[in-house]
Amino acid sequence: MGDRYRGGVPVVELRGAVALLGNFPALAGVDLTVESGEVVLLRGPNGAGKTTLLRLCAGLIRPESGSVEVLGHDLVHERRSVRRRVALLGHSTGLYADLTVTQNVYFWARAAGLTVAEATQRVASALLRMGLSERLLGQPVHTLSAGQRRRASLAALVVRRPELWLLDEPHAGLDQSGRDVVDALVGDAVAAGATVLVSSHELERVAGLGPRVVTISGGVVVDDTGPADGGGPRV
């Protein structure tokens, strides 16, 4: 597992990245390099800056200072070139409440640039993959439970086949089978060569993937201990 961390192509490179939320420095100078195919578990207390770090990597927040490169592109000037290749699962679903599950996922597939044929095929596959029953697919999203919406939200990301996954508390609000689906999804993404940054308080859920564990506190990286399966310290 540890070999995966050596000699890979940098997918995320942060150098002294500072990000403000209002006037508050949510990130106060983060240095972090994530290489292709890595699974990185971000840990830290509430308010440590994990969500801000993920949003920064998604290009949804501009760095106040420092540099942020994702997939080889500077996110200050080229973020639109990157976003279609990145998936962010945040605290919200990104779904339209009045559309059905299928309509939502299909819309996001087409918005990502897929052809009608590609979108149709991938939507069916993703919905099946997320374990959403046939009965739910034609229902408006506002009639679903929080866990079902979370699965639909994941399906909308799966269809894009992103190169970089940014998952913010992906197990939140899910039952046991939903959590298993997320774990399998991360495993499949890694097997397909994608890179995963996941913020979670549940180390045991992703421990099987041997993630590199990065601890954030007060907006800075305070520990970068290498793979959780014993690969040794990275810094």
Added chain:
Amino acid sequence: MSEVRRFLGDARLVAARDLRIEFRSRVVVGQVVPFALLVLVLFGFALDADHRTLRTFASGLFWVAVLLSALLAVHRSAALEQSDGTLDALRMSGLPPAALFIGKATAVFVQLVVLEVVLLGGLLVLYGVQVVDPVLLVVAGLLAGVAVAAAGTLYGALASGLGVRETLLPILLLPVLAPVLIGATRAFDDALGAVAVDGWAWTGLLAVAALIATVVGALAHGVLIED
């Protein structure tokens, strides 16, 4: 050419999505159109007038009703992108902001056309107006609809970004739409035979307003949804 086709495809995708949401939620049919008809009726009560007086003011009353009702449609359109992280998802999708703008403005335009048709029916029935130049009426109505939809979509995104859309939108949008109100009213005055003016000249003003609102909106939308 393929870039243009892709752009138009993206805009059509967004327009179809907004219209599908409207079709399912029935906000325009169930709330906006009844509101507009109610405004027409209330104008009739307020003026306490016979049909001759109402016919004289029908064009202005029609467009005031359209603009007030358009605020509801524009607010609804902007609110779609503020719910449950959909704006972030749009930004992550890679859709060109200009295509997003054109798509959303097209959806609002379609709703406004429906609104105008229903309100015109209201004018014919409630105010007893007669159409003397249907071509001018249709062209002016469509151009004013484009201008209102484009400016509304632009200012809807602006107000949403400021986080105070419900209260700020009318204050921002209505002054901008004053030239459209004047031009559309004059053009309709001519088309309905109420006042002897050159309706086509005013329709030219509407065309310029529609073009400016669309171009500025398409260019500015990216900045508004990013910042």
